[in-house]
Amino acid sequence: MSRAVAGVAVGQTHHASRRTDVSMPEMIREAIDRCLDSRGLRIKDVDAFVLGNMEMFEGINYVEQWMSDALGLAGKQVWKLNNGGTVGASTAITAYNLIASGYHDRVLCVGFEKQSEGSTQSAITTVGDPIWERAVMAGAIGNFAAMTSVYVNESGATAEQAAKVAVKARRNACNNEYAHLKLPNITVQEVLDSDMLAYPVRKLDMCPSSDGAAAVLFAAEDDAKKLSPRPAWVHAAVVAHDQQYMGDSPKRLAEMRSLIEARTKAYKIAGITDPVKELDVAEVYEPASYAELAMYECLAFCPKGGGGAHIDAGVSEMDGELPVNPSGGVLSTNPVGATALIRVAEATLQTMNEATGHQVPNVRRALATGYGGNAWTDLMILGTERL
Amino acid sequence: MSSWDTDEPLRLPQQITLNYRFAGGHHASKFFRALRGEQKILATKCPNGHVLLPPRPVCGLCNLPTNDNWVEVGPGASLAGYTVVYVPFIDPMTGVKRPVPYGFGLVRFDGCDTNVYHLIDETDPAKLRIGLPVEPVWKDESERTGSFADIRWFKPVEGAE
Ligand SMILES: [Zn+2]
Numbered sequence: 290m291s292r293a294v295a296g297v298a299v300g301q302t303h304h305a306s307r308r309t310d311v312s313m314p315e316m317i318r319e320a321i322d323r324c325l326d327s328r329g330l331r332i333k334d335v336d337a338f339v340l341g342n343m344e345m346f347e348g349i350n351y352v353e354q355w356m357s358d359a360l361g362l363a364g365k366q367v368w369k370l371n372n373g374g375t376v377g378a379s380t381a382i383t384a385y386n387l388i389a390s391g392y393h394d395r396v397l398c399v400g401f402e403k404q405s406e407g408s409t410q411s412a413i414t415t416v417g418d419p420i421w422e423r424a425v426m427a428g429a430i431g432n433f434a435a436m437t438s439v440y441v442n443e444s445g446a447t448a449e450q451a452a453k454v455a456v457k458a459r460r461n462a463c464n465n466e467y468a469h470l471k472l473p474n475i476t477v478q479e480v481l482d483s484d485m486l487a488y489p490v491r492k493l494d495m496c497p498s499s500d501g502a503a504a505v506l507f508a509a510e511d512d513a514k515k516l517s518p519r520p521a522w523v524h525a526a527v528v529a530h531d532q533q534y535m536g537d538s539p540k541r542l543a544e545m546r547s548l549i550e551a552r553t554k555a556y557k558i559a560g561i562t563d564p565v566k567e568l569d570v571a572e573v574y575e576p577a578s579y580a581e582l583a584m585y586e587c588l589a590f591c592p593k594g595g596g597g598a599h600i601d602a603g604v605s606e607m608d609g610e611l612p613v614n615p616s617g618g619v620l621s622t623n624p625v626g627a628t629a630l631i632r633v634a635e636a637t638l639q640t641m642n643e644a645t646g647h648q649v650p651n652v653r654r655a656l657a658t659g660y661g662g663n664a665w666t667d668l669m670i671l672g673t674e675r676l
Numbered sequence: 677m678s679s680w681d682t683d684e685p686l687r688l689p690q691q692i693t694l695n696y697r698f699a700g701g702h703h704a705s706k707f708f709r710a711l712r713g714e715q716k717i718l719a720t721k722c723p724n725g726h727v728l729l730p731p732r733p734v735c736g737l738c739n740l741p742t743n744d745n746w747v748e749v750g751p752g753a754s755l756a757g758y759t760v761v762y763v764p765f766i767d768p769m770t771g772v773k774r775p776v777p778y779g780f781g782l783v784r785f786d787g788c789d790t791n792v793y794h795l796i797d798e799t800d801p802a803k804l805r806i807g808l809p810v811e812p813v814w815k816d817e818s819e820r821t822g823s824f825a826d827i828r829w830f831k832p833v834e835g836a837e
Contacts, residue, residue, distance in 0.1 A: 310685055348692060411766055419698045421730040424769055424825040425794050427761050427780040434759035435782050435793065442806045487761040487780070488801040532736035536729075536782055536791030541757065 291389040293675055295513035295520030296381075296637035297506050300324030304469040304501035304622045307405040313347070314359030317401050317502045320627075321360065324397070324504035328516050332361030335506070336393045339383045340369045341376035341400045342626030345412040360399065373416065374574065374661020376400065377503065377630025381657075382526045382667055384507040389523075394509055400630035401502035404623075409498055422535060427487070429576075430495065434487035436541040437579045441489065443543040443594065446582050448489055450597035452480035454578040455493050455620060457606060462617025464647040469499045469622040480578075494578040501624035503631045514675075521640035521671040524654065525555035531664035538664055542580060547666040548587040548658070556589075559654070559670045565590055565604065565611045568670075569652040570639045572632040574660040575619050581605075584658070585613075607649070615639070615647040629659030633669055640671045703731045706746070708822035715814055717750040719788055727789045750785035751812050753830060757782035758796060758804040769825060783810060783830055795829035809833040 300323030302308070308316055325331060338360060340353055349355060353362065353369045368387075370379045377400035384396035410428055417423040426432070440446065459475045462468035475493070483493040506516070513520040529551040531538055538546055561567045573588070575581035582596030590611060591599040599605060605613035614620075616635040619628055636657035638644040653674070659667035679686050700708065703720065707730070710716040719727045720742040722735030727747055734741055758781035764773040779796030781804070797813060798804055810830040820826040 309687055348690075414766075418730075419696070420700055420704050421824070422793065424823040426765075427759075427774075427778075427793070427795075428763075428765040430763060431759060431761045431765065431780045432793070434761070435757040435780060438759060438806065439757040439782070484762070486763045487759045490759075533732070534730060534790065534792075536756075536793060537736060539756070539789075539791070541782075 292391060292509045293513070293522060294385050294388045294507055294509055295517065295522045296633070296640070296671060297508045297513050297517035297520050298324050298328045298330070299505050299634045299637050299643070300327065301467045301503040301627070301631060301634060302501045303467050304499045304624055306469065306498060306500070308403065308500035309405065313401065313403055314356050316403065316500065317356055317399060318359050320401070320502040320504040321397070321399065324506055328506070330506070335365070335395050335397045337366040337387060337396045338362060338368070339380040339387070339396060339398045340367065341371070341380040341630065342402050343373065343376070343412070344371055345415050346407045346409055346625065347403055348407055366393070372661070372665060374576070374625055375629055375659040375665045375667050376661070377627055378633055378657065378659025378667035378669065379528070380630055381505060381507070381633040381669060382528055385523050385526045388507055388509045394512060396507050398505045398507065398630055399502065400627035402624040402626035403500045404498040404625065405500050418534065430487045430490065432535065433577055434490045437490055437577070439541050440543040440579060440583045443540065444582070444586070444596055445594065446579065446597040448481055449477055450600050451494055451578040451582060452477040453600045454575070454581045455480045457600075458614055458618045458620035461607060461615050461647060462621035465616045466646060467622070468617040469501070470497045470617070471621070490577055490579065496576050496619045496623040497621070499622050499624040501622065501627050503627040503634050505630060505634050505637055517641055519641045519673060521637040521655070522673070522675050523669060524672045524676060525558040525668070525670040527551045527555045527558070527668045529554070529666045542583045545583065545587045545664060545666070547664045548584065548660065551666040551668040552588050555668045555670055561670070564588065568611055568654050568656050570615060570636070570649045571611060571613045571656040572616060572635040573613060573618070573658045574629055574632055575614065576623075578620065581613065581618070588656070612649050615644065615649055629661070629667065632657040632659060636669065636671050640673055703733060707731050712820045712822040712826055715751070716748055717785055718746050719749045719785070721745045721747050727787060729785060729788050729790050729792055747787070749787040752786040753783045753810050753812070754786070755781050755796070755804060755806055755808040755810055756784045756791045757806065758801070760799050760801045760804075769823070779804065779829070792824070794824065794827065797829045797831040803832065809836040
């Protein structure tokens, strides 16, 4: 019998394109201090750590070693994951499994990245298979734009509908103290007039590059109740992977097989049959505006082909039936190794009723996703009810 | 004035160069010999009939070995996805920024069940569409090194709508 596990504390840095005021260890401390201070805890109160980042971005192997004192790792049990954009959510799901199994009681997840310290564009080429894929890569944006053409072809989603997602994210970000890209007066027309990066994806359709870190503490059973007045209990934690090469998934973004598989399993575990009614908020890993439209479909928030109509109807706006990314999402903040953990952190805050400035009223259940690598999905559902 | 002369936090630059040599193994060796020498595209076929490019020892859909069952696909192909890229990107093979704009897309060789990314010889997105017939344009023999870049790019088939 596995134990009930909950997210009980969250901390994050102020995210920005360049946090040149702090070194990586100093930046990580900001997130950890905010997380532990919120519950009057210290490092000695934590049993184990799960860390995640993109080592190639900063060119530091053994990254845990060079952050060891800042994290307080000496004498502790430590796991480090390195699985691309998904990694932050993977730290949370690993923590869940470590605690549910009874192996640990309190696990601190930390995700971090300083995109300003390296060359993301160059490092991203190492994502491609060296023998088969690198010779003709076009970076994250080229890859993403080619996938987007498939989604647009399948769904009929328009540039205006995508632009509405871009606007929603940057306006929501204004209510989030820690978000990077805040554009209170952004308009759909401004998105449509921004530079074309790779057809049909424009500059304001894409996520920024950010420096930042996030930390989430997970705990078990009665201990979780002691640590948080309203713990975010894990209702489902699912990982799904896809095939080897970028061209293997025939529809790519239009039918994200790993996201559909993860959603199907998670909804079954959590007993969800009508996600728009039964979930109260979602924090999804949307690297670009078009991706969020596709994710509405893959998460069954709307019928297939209905992503554009879903944003038109306002369902995912702050005052809609199922707000998506009240934090501003990845479109506003993207320190890659932390990005998917920020989704879990925000879902935890929403469930705990502690998302200051961007709290959705009466959250009972929240969904968070991580997405990255070659279509690797992590999905968590958190809730106020202890299962 | 350098940052040493102010109270600003320092940024300390470093550059590292790392060299790698990857073993192609059985499948890549056979594929790239045929690509470079004979301008042939060879895929592997699983027992359930999935024709897979890049060729590989095991089908990811069926988890069954492909048992060295090779089939020739293409050279005719069609676009499964496309874009025109306007932001400079450092070509990982040369370290040089690729001139923009350039066409880029997912290409499906005739007779194949998977797609591969490649460059497209068209920079007007209005002239590209999913399903558009394309064909490979090969580099001269002297330029071919045994990589997907031995195909310079794919160009729309003349007269194709
Ligand atoms: Zn097969």
